[in-house]
Every structure is written in C-alpha cells, then in structure tokens.
Amino acid sequence: DAKTTQPTSMDCAEGRAANLPCNHSTISGNEYVYWYRQIHSQGPQYIIHGLKNNETNEMASLIITEDRKSSTLILPHATLRDTAVYYCIVRVPNAGKSTFGDGTTLTVKP
Amino acid sequence: EAQVTQNPRYLITVTGKKLTVTCSQNMNHEYMSWYRQDPGLGLRQIYYSMNVEVTDKGDVPEGYKVSRKEKRNFPLILESPSPNQTSLYFCASRVLAGGSTDTQYFGPGTRLTVL
Numbered sequence: 001d002a003k004t005t006q007p008t009s010m011d012c013a014e015g016r017a018a019n020l021p022c023n024h025s026t027i028s029g030n031e032y033v034y035w036y037r038q039i040h041s042q043g044p045q046y047i048i049h050g051l052k053n054n055e056t057n058e059m060a061s062l063i064i065t066e067d068r069k070s071s072t073l074i075l076p077h078a079t080l081r082d083t084a085v086y087y088c089i090v091r092v093p094n095a096g097k098s099t100f101g102d103g104t105t106l107t108v109k110p
Numbered sequence: 111e112a113q114v115t116q117n118p119r120y121l122i123t124v125t126g127k128k129l130t131v132t133c134s135q136n137m138n139h140e141y142m143s144w145y146r147q148d149p150g151l152g153l154r155q156i157y158y159s160m161n162v163e164v165t166d167k168g169d170v171p172e173g174y175k176v177s178r179k180e181k182r183n184f185p186l187i188l189e190s191p192s193p194n195q196t197s198l199y200f201c202a203s204r205v206l207a208g209g210s211t212d213t214q215y216f217g218p219g220t221r222l223t224v225l
Binding site: 094 | 114141143145147150151152153154155158160166168169198200202206207209210211212213214215216217218219
C-alpha cells in the first residue's frame with residue numbers, strides 16, 4: 001500500500017464545508033483512494049473511494065488531483081456528528097493487507 | 111440486519127490465561143480481518159483471511175492466532191496474553207467482488223485489558 005500523510009487534527013465550524021487533505025505521492029496506477037471515518041472508538045465506517053475522477057455520494061465528495069498525488073475529502077455542510085477521525089487509505093482493490101495510518105481528527109465546533 | 115458481531119465486548123483477564131474473541135458476519139463475505147487500535151495510533155492489521163481455510167499475517171501478528179473454518183466466523187486467539195496486548199480490537203469483513211468497491215464492515219469492537 002502507498003503511504004499516506006494527513007494532518008493530525010483540524011477544526012471546522014458547524015454548517016461550513018470541511019476539507020480534509022491527504023498526500024499520497026507514491027501512489028501507483030492501480031491503487032485507489034479510500035476514505036473511512038471512526039466516531040469515538042466505534043468501528044470505522046466507509047465514506048467514499050475513487051481512482052482518478054472526482055466522486056460524490058450522499059456523505060461526501062472526493063477530489064483527486066490530476067497527478068493523483070493528493071486528494072481532498074469534502075464534507076459540504078459539517079455537523080457536530082461529523083466529529084471523528086478520518087482515515088485516508090491508498091490500496092489496490094480486494095488486496096488482503098490493509099493499512100489505516102493515524103488519520104485526521106476533525107472537530108466540528110458550534 | 112447486515113452486521114459484524116464480536117464477543118465479548120469487554121474483557122479483563124490476567125497474563126497467560128488463554129482467551130478467544132469471536133467474530134461473526136452474516137453477509138456471506140469472503141474476506142475477514144482483525145485489527146487492534148491503541149491510544150494515539152491508527153488501526154493496525156493483525157491477521158486477515160481471504161476465504162475459508164486461508165489466513166495471512168497482517169502488520170502485527172505476533173502473539174495472536176486465527177482460524178477460518180467457516181465462512182461466517184473468524185475467531186482471534188490469544189494463547190498466552192500479555193499486558194502489551196491490552197487494546198481495542200476490531201473485526202471487519204468485506205466481499206471480494208472483483209471491482210473497486212472495498213467497503214469493509216466493522217464490528218463494534220472488543221476492549222481487552224490484560225493485567
């Protein structure tokens with residue numbers, strides 16, 4: 001799996017967009033970018049994934065740069081319930097090994 | 111309801127006393143995995159299984175054993191627990207669909223304390 005670098009922590013005002021960056025400069029051509037989040041010691045929850053095109057679902061948007069060396073997860077209207085640790089993972093689909101890294105602790109403030 | 115269950119949810123034990131943490135999924139997933147999480151650290155993979163009777167080491171397999179005799183179950187065995195295995199443990203499963211979807215479904219976690 002390619003190594004990822006994320007900021008340790010970020011704050012965001014409630015109702016504003018939360019933009020969480022992830023650097024993955026060693027990503028290879030067949031590796032996807034996956035995002036999960038973990039709310040207060042619960043099991044992590046899948047958010048979104050992508051290869052090279054921008055992706056959007058009901059939870060978030062994922063923007064991947066053209067060179068694929070970095071990406072940004074966007075929560076368009078953050079709520080207090082979005083306070084969590086967000087993990088950016090780069091891996092080949094269906095691989096056995098899975099490395100989560102340390103993630104970014106997002107705190108949404110009223 | 112599709113889910114991954116773990117038992118027990120909380121366990122306090124003593125050094126050297128063998129224990130098993132069970133994991134079961136009802137989604138017919140081929141892939142199952144165990145992770146541990148320690149304060150300030152992300153999830154570290156212990157073992158994983160791509161299908162019945164197929165298991166492989168993750169990043170931190172020392173001191174753990176697993177088995178996959180049935181598709182739905184993937185127990186984690188600590189033959190001789192030590193205090194450095196005090197941690198929060200998560201089991202996860204996912205389908206191996208051949209596409210890019212990599213959604214892992216996680217259990218609620220087992221908090222283990224070894225005295």
